[in-house]
Amino acid sequence: MMITRTFFRGIVIAALMGFAGGVALLQSYSIKSELAVADNFGNFYVAGKNRLAKYSTEGKYLFPYEEFRYGKIGAIDPTNPLKLMVYFPDFSTAVFLDKFLSPLSTLNFFELGYQNITAVASSVDGKVWFYDNVDFKLKKIDETGKVFRESQPLNLILKQTPYPNFMLERDNQVYMNDPQLGILVFDFYGSYGKTIPLKGLIKFQVTQGNIVYFEEQKLKSYTPNTFETKEVQLPDTARLTNALISKDKLLLLKPDSLFFYSY
Numbered sequence: 001m002m003i004t005r006t007f008f009r010g011i012v013i014a015a016l017m018g019f020a021g022g023v024a025l026l027q028s029y030s031i032k033s034e035l036a037v038a039d040n041f042g043n044f045y046v047a048g049k050n051r052l053a054k055y056s057t058e059g060k061y062l063f064p065y066e067e068f069r070y071g072k073i074g075a076i077d078p079t080n081p082l083k084l085m086v087y088f089p090d091f092s093t094a095v096f097l098d099k100f101l102s103p104l105s106t107l108n109f110f111e112l113g114y115q116n117i118t119a120v121a122s123s124v125d126g127k128v129w130f131y132d133n134v135d136f137k138l139k140k141i142d143e144t145g146k147v148f149r150e151s152q153p154l155n156l157i158l159k160q161t162p163y164p165n166f167m168l169e170r171d172n173q174v175y176m177n178d179p180q181l182g183i184l185v186f187d188f189y190g191s192y193g194k195t196i197p198l199k200g201l202i203k204f205q206v207t208q209g210n211i212v213y214f215e216e217q218k219l220k221s222y223t224p225n226t227f228e229t230k231e232v233q234l235p236d237t238a239r240l241t242n243a244l245i246s247k248d249k250l251l252l253l254k255p256d257s258l259f260f261y262s263y
Contacts, residue, residue, distance in 0.1 A: 023235050023250065026260040027059030036253045038205070038246035039078035046251075046258060047073045052086060054101055057249055059260025065101040077122040079169055085122040092117050094128060105143055112145040119164040119176060129174055131164050138176060138190050149190035157192055158184075170206040177201055183211065196224050205244065212245060219243045235261065 033048040042057030049072050052065040067073075071090030078084050083104060084097040092109040107128065109117045116133035123129055127142050136156075140149035155161045162184065167176040173193075174186040183196040183204075196211060198204075204213040211222040217237040222229045234243055234252065242253040250261040 023261040023263045026249075026262055027055075027061075027258075028260070029061070029258045030256060031258060032256050033253060033258065034241075035073065035076055035203075036242055036244055036251055036258075037076045037078055038244050038251070039081040039084075041081055042247045042249060043078070043081065044244065044246065044249075044251050044260070045076050045078055045084070046253070047076055047086075049073065052076065052101065055258075055260070057247065058262075059249070059251075059258075063101040065097060067095060070095070075120065075166070077120070077168065079122040080124055080126060083122070083126055085120070085128070087120050089117075094120060107143050112141070119167045121167040121169050121174065123169050129167060129169060131162070131167065131176060133163075136161060138174065138186055138192075140190060149188075151186060151190045151192055154184070154192065158195075166201075166203055168206065171209070175204075175206055175211075177204065196222070198222055203242070207245075214240075214243045219245060 031048065033046045035047040037045050044055040046053050046055065050066055050068050052073060054062045056062055070088035070093045072088070073086055074089035075087040076084070082099055086095045086097060094107040096104045098104055114132055117130050118133055119131045121129040123140065127140050127148060129138065129140050132139055136153045138151040139147055141147050162178045162181055164176045164178045167174060172188040176184040176186065178184065179200050181195060182199050185193045185196060187193055198211060201213055204211050209224065213220055217234070217240055218231045219234060220229055220231050234240070236252060236259065239254045240252055241255060244251040248262055250263060252259040
């Protein structure tokens with residue numbers, strides 16, 4: 001795998017050219033957090049244990065959300081920013097929030113008959129993708145449990161059993177991450193297409209077909225068509241646990257603080 005210390009080509013080029021010219025700190029917060037994602041409008045969502053906060057594209061604090069009934073927040077999916085999905089793995093429950101982080105509805109996989117769910121993702125059409133570890137299928141359902149799409153048994157297709165820990169939908173494709181196998185890519189109908197050979201990942205972004213992820217204190221971008229990995233030096237890497245890019249903004253996440261930059 002070729003690695004070059006240049007800027008991403010597949011992301012907004014003008015913005016990354018600006019990154020080379022320097023960054024400006026917009027906001028910083030003292031807060032304990034573990035998860036961070038960005039939506040298509042440039043808003044950021046940061047969560048720690050039972051609490052979620054929404055920040056504007058300028059890094060300004062907007063709205064809070066707290067939920068203590070379902071355990072710890074395990075995933076946030078802003079694929080549909082008007083119907084944000086927050087997943088609580090301990091209770092196999094997804095809560096959907098509006099743009100103000102007010103609850104809209106709840107989906108409990110146990111109540112729908114699914115006992116072993118390891119990864120879920122929101123869809124732009126308001127439905128939910130998930131991996132069923134019982135019959136080894138990727139499935140798409142609505143909030144009543146009606147199945148709209150499902151893959152073939154992946155243990156038969158792959159000749160081994162996947163154990164995904166993360167998935168997301170982007171540009172009519174579903175990306176399902178297995179740290180041991182790589183990123184499995186499916187079309188909008190749930191049919192398996194290929195495996196991107198990036199292993200050991202926990203979370204990632206998909207931007208214009210590139211896989212953007214934080215690793216070794218760097219923000220990296222992998223281009224599947226060229227098999228190239230490119231890196232960006234970050235302005236601060238001390239105790240850094242994650243980094244996200246969204247349009248011309250950058251979020252750096254530490255165990256007890258957040259930093260928002262423009263570039």
